[in-house]
Amino acid sequence: MFDCDAMRENMPLLLTESLDPVQREQTHQHIETCPICVAEWNAYKETWLILDTLPEVAVPPRVKQRFLAEVSPAMVKTNVVPFRRGRTARWLAQAAAVVVVGSSAFYAGHRVAPRTQLIPTEAQVTAIQPAAPYYSIAESRVLPAASISPQIEGRPDIQNVQFSDASPLNQQIGVSFDITSHVTVTGRPTDKSMVRLLRYVLENEDRESPSRSRAIDWVRATYAHVGNPDPEITEALANVLRNDQHQGVRIKAADTLQSLQSTMTDGTRDALVEALKNDPNPAVRIKAVEALAKLARSGVALDPDMVDTLRRKASQNDENVYVRVKAAEALSSIQPR
Amino acid sequence: MLRISLAAVALLSAMQLFGASFATSTRVVREFPIDPAGSVWIDNPFGSVDVIGGEGNMVSVTVDRVITAPDATSMKEASDNIGLSFEGDPKVRLMRTLLPPGRNARWTVAVNYVVRIPRSVNVKIGSKLAEHIRVAHVNGSVTVNGFSGTLIMEGVNGASAVNMVNGRIIYDYAQQPVSKAQVQAVNADIDIYLPPASNFSWVANTLNGDILTTFNVRLPRFSGTIFHGAIGKGGPTINTETMMGRVLVLSKGSNASQAQSMRQNSANHQPVPSDVMLQPKQIIQLPYFIGDFTSVASIADVTVGEVRGNARIETGAGEVELGAVFGQCNVTSLGGPLNLGDIMGALFAHTGAGDIIVRAARMGGQVTTDGGLIRVIVAGGPMTLRSGGGDIIVRQFAAAMDAETTSGDITLTGDPHQRTLKVTARTLQGNIILNVSPRFGADIDATILTTDPEVNELTTDFNGLTVRREQVGNKTRIHATGKINGGGERVELYAEEGDIQISSQNITPIKLATPKQ
Numbered sequence: 001m002f003d004c005d006a007m008r009e010n011m012p013l014l015l016t017e018s019l020d021p022v023q024r025e026q027t028h029q030h031i032e033t034c035p036i037c038v039a040e041w042n043a044y045k046e047t048w049l050i051l052d053t054l055p056e057v058a059v060p061p062r063v064k065q066r067f068l069a070e071v072s073p074a075m076v077k078t079n080v081v082p083f084r085r086g087r088t089a090r091w092l093a094q095a096a097a098v099v100v101v102g103s104s105a106f107y108a109g110h111r112v113a114p115r116t117q118l119i120p121t122e123a124q125v126t127a128i129q130p131a132a133p134y135y136s137i138a139e140s141r142v143l144p145a146a147s148i149s150p151q152i153e154g155r156p157d158i159q160n161v162q163f164s165d166a167s168p169l170n171q172q173i174g175v176s177f178d179i180t181s182h183v184t185v186t187g188r189p190t191d192k193s194m195v196r197l198l199r200y201v202l203e204n205e206d207r208e209s210p211s212r213s214r215a216i217d218w219v220r221a222t223y224a225h226v227g228n229p230d231p232e233i234t235e236a237l238a239n240v241l242r243n244d245q246h247q248g249v250r251i252k253a254a255d256t257l258q259s260l261q262s263t264m265t266d267g268t269r270d271a272l273v274e275a276l277k278n279d280p281n282p283a284v285r286i287k288a289v290e291a292l293a294k295l296a297r298s299g300v301a302l303d304p305d306m307v308d309t310l311r312r313k314a315s316q317n318d319e320n321v322y323v324r325v326k327a328a329e330a331l332s333s334i335q336p337r
Numbered sequence: 338m339l340r341i342s343l344a345a346v347a348l349l350s351a352m353q354l355f356g357a358s359f360a361t362s363t364r365v366v367r368e369f370p371i372d373p374a375g376s377v378w379i380d381n382p383f384g385s386v387d388v389i390g391g392e393g394n395m396v397s398v399t400v401d402r403v404i405t406a407p408d409a410t411s412m413k414e415a416s417d418n419i420g421l422s423f424e425g426d427p428k429v430r431l432m433r434t435l436l437p438p439g440r441n442a443r444w445t446v447a448v449n450y451v452v453r454i455p456r457s458v459n460v461k462i463g464s465k466l467a468e469h470i471r472v473a474h475v476n477g478s479v480t481v482n483g484f485s486g487t488l489i490m491e492g493v494n495g496a497s498a499v500n501m502v503n504g505r506i507i508y509d510y511a512q513q514p515v516s517k518a519q520v521q522a523v524n525a526d527i528d529i530y531l532p533p534a535s536n537f538s539w540v541a542n543t544l545n546g547d548i549l550t551t552f553n554v555r556l557p558r559f560s561g562t563i564f565h566g567a568i569g570k571g572g573p574t575i576n577t578e579t580m581m582g583r584v585l586v587l588s589k590g591s592n593a594s595q596a597q598s599m600r601q602n603s604a605n606h607q608p609v610p611s612d613v614m615l616q617p618k619q620i621i622q623l624p625y626f627i628g629d630f631t632s633v634a635s636i637a638d639v640t641v642g643e644v645r646g647n648a649r650i651e652t653g654a655g656e657v658e659l660g661a662v663f664g665q666c667n668v669t670s671l672g673g674p675l676n677l678g679d680i681m682g683a684l685f686a687h688t689g690a691g692d693i694i695v696r697a698a699r700m701g702g703q704v705t706t707d708g709g710l711i712r713v714i715v716a717g718g719p720m721t722l723r724s725g726g727g728d729i730i731v732r733q734f735a736a737a738m739d740a741e742t743t744s745g746d747i748t749l750t751g752d753p754h755q756r757t758l759k760v761t762a763r764t765l766q767g768n769i770i771l772n773v774s775p776r777f778g779a780d781i782d783a784t785i786l787t788t789d790p791e792v793n794e795l796t797t798d799f800n801g802l803t804v805r806r807e808q809v810g811n812k813t814r815i816h817a818t819g820k821i822n823g824g825g826e827r828v829e830l831y832a833e834e835g836d837i838q839i840s841s842q843n844i845t846p847i848k849l850a851t852p853k854q
Contacts, residue, residue: 213728213746246767247726248745251692251710281726281744282672282690283709307484311502314523314580320690321544321614321654322672325636328545328581331502332524336382336465336484 757825
């Protein structure tokens with residue numbers, strides 16, 4: 001799947017013969033062996049041909065002037081000499097369109113979670129939709145130079161720079177690099193995009209501990225005041241509780257789940273039960289049992305596995321006394337159903 | 338006739354309008370042959386069960402099914418979905434109430450069983466919610482597994498094993514016990530009534546309640562929280578264990594007010610600090626306490642706004658919250674969070690598990706948890722902080738600081754008024770962040786041991802450190818040494834699988850209010 005994603009990213013460049021020889025060979029080899037990518041590649045080629053057959057329509061000078069005035073007033077000059085689009089310009093437009101289609105497909109594929117394996121079908125182009133007006137936070141992207149502002153501001157931190165000039169015939173070059181950019185996303189805590197972003201931060205950050213710990217603190221402070229926070233937030237915290245090796249982070253995750261229990265899902269409750277059963281840190285077990293006790297007091301029906309876990313914890317002689325007491329308190333609140 | 342029907346419809350509508358519900362009852366009666374040494378198993382989640390031993394070789398069952406529903410549709414749904422099952426053969430007879438999984442919460446059902454059996458038959462009962470479960474005059478073995486309700490064991494001479502969560506358990510022996518009894522509960526009280534001349538061995542265990550009896554107990558002793566004693570000449574063991582309830586063993590003819598606690602009146606019991614679990618439960622809520630405050634309890638929730646003297650609290654489990662302590666503060670808990678305010682004397686705080694928050698430790702002290710976060714806002718004197726797993730955060734320390742956690746981040750911020758401070762911080766899995774003022778001077782010895790040297794790094798805002806990297810087995814050691822701002826006290830930092838950050842910040846000092854005596 002990872003290969004397919006990478007190869008699909010390469011397809012627009014393959015089409016414009018902008019890949020270096022090694023990548024070009026790899027991409028061709030992959031396409032020959034992967035039925036899904038064959039269909040994708042055929043669709044790209046078909047799109048390319050369709051674009052080639054489209055009639056050229058000259059942009060009226062007034063429309064062009066208004067457009068430029070909208071996007072960059074400073075660039076509007078009254079003494080601009082109009083020029084006719086040559087073959088190179090049309091070729092670039094075709095490449096840009098393919099990149100837009102490819103990027104949209106890549107973005108859409110990454111945005112949908114969980115990822116689903118589709119049954120291979122023959123790809124057909126029925127319509128070309130404009131790209132959604134979203135800013136995509138993606139691992140990698142391919143951009144035509146025309147889409148980048150000529151003003152490079154703020155001394156961006158660019159690393160791992162690579163150059164490519166796959167085909168000297170077409171005047172195209174490529175510059176690849178890693179860039180660390182600072183992005184501020186604003187929105188309401190209930191906005192789906194914000195929820196997804198926070199979920200990503202909680203679950204996927206590589207440089208984990210200080211920032212994940214801070215992220216949990218921030219999530220608690222923010223969502224404690226939101227009536228019904230999105231269940232994705234509690235699910236993300238449940239995943240942290242299940243998977244984080246850092247005990248301090250797990251303690252915070254369990255503690256935060258306790259304060260966000262109005263939107264707990266079955267998976268979240270299972271994570272708390274799992275933590276109560278197996279977490280080696282007694283403080284995590286305390287937070288888990290406190291969260292379950294609070295759930296029981298609120299009248300939520302606990303499933304038999306939870307009740308059984310609480311019962312066993314209450315009677316477990318080698319368990320911390322406070323955990324046992326809290327388990328017993330939770331049991332005293334339960335009304336069997 | 339039409340008038341009557343209209344009236345009935347109007348009445349029904351009015352009942353529904355006011356939230357009234359309907360109840361219907363049906364009865365099923367069955368009889369089955371059974372072997373004298375056979376078994377009867379009853380599985381009835383909701384409703385009472387009466388099992389009465391007698392003569393003969395037949396099991397006679399009477400089941401009343403009472404359904405309560407707010408309307409006819411729910412009533413029909415309930416009636417169609419609740420079943421009774423009678424299975425087995427003369428060796429084992431199984432009778433069950435069958436309920437649909439994920440049933441509609443709009444209707445409720447109570448299925449009440451009255452089962453008459455030959456006295457020698459063994460009995461096994463499973464229940465969730467019962468008004469009562471009563472087993473009477475049975476010489477066979479009895480097993481009861483229930484969740485909530487009152488269990489009455491009356492004249493049961495066979496061995497018994499009882500496990501309940503909530504409710505109450507009553508054993509009423511018609512004659513002295515001749516078989517073992519194993520009684521376990523979580524929140525239920527256990528009452529046992531026996532003839533005065535009984536001979537048996539008694540084992541009792543409770544965390545929260547008390548162990549009481551009107552019998553003269555021979556050889557009483559505690560092993561941890563478990564009490565052992567002999568009544569009369571001893572004999573079969575009656576084991577009574579309830580976590581949060583109390584155990585009462587009464588000689589018939591006496592009453593509960595005459596009972597003595599085995600915890601407090603144990604002849605051989607000499608109070609020592611480690612036997613906190615033998616002390617009774619306490620719940621203390623005081624706005625202030627003048628003088629030295631002492632509390633020792635097995636389970637205690639202690640909240641005191643202000644202690645104008647020393648404070649000594651020892652608890653097996655519970656939450657401790659002290660607003661201010663004018664003298665020394667010594668808090669030991671086997672489990673539970675500690676929330677301590679402004680401690681003016683030396684502080685010693687330990688919990689077996691749970692977070693510890695200290696607003697101010699003016700004279701410093703020692704704070705330890707076997708698992709949990711430690712957060713100290715102001716440390717005025719030298720402090721030792723230890724966590725078995727969890728973060729350690731100190732917002733401002735003005736004296737030597739020694740912090741160590743098995744797993745977690747350590748964040749320490751030095752008092753900006755101090756030009757140098759001795760610091761030892763050690764985490765076996767996590768990061769260390771040391772924030773100090775730009776003019777802070779120290780001899781730095783910082784070490785990172787990591788399997789991923791590309792990710793874990795040592796960063797500092799100060800010049801003067803020499804960083805060396807060396808391979809130790811499959812790990813890389815990043816070791817930074819040197820003097821910052823001309824040197825000073827030794828600052829020793831050690832992090833495994835984490836970062837170390839020594840940052841120079843203009844820190845705003847935290848000022849503590851002067852207490853009013």
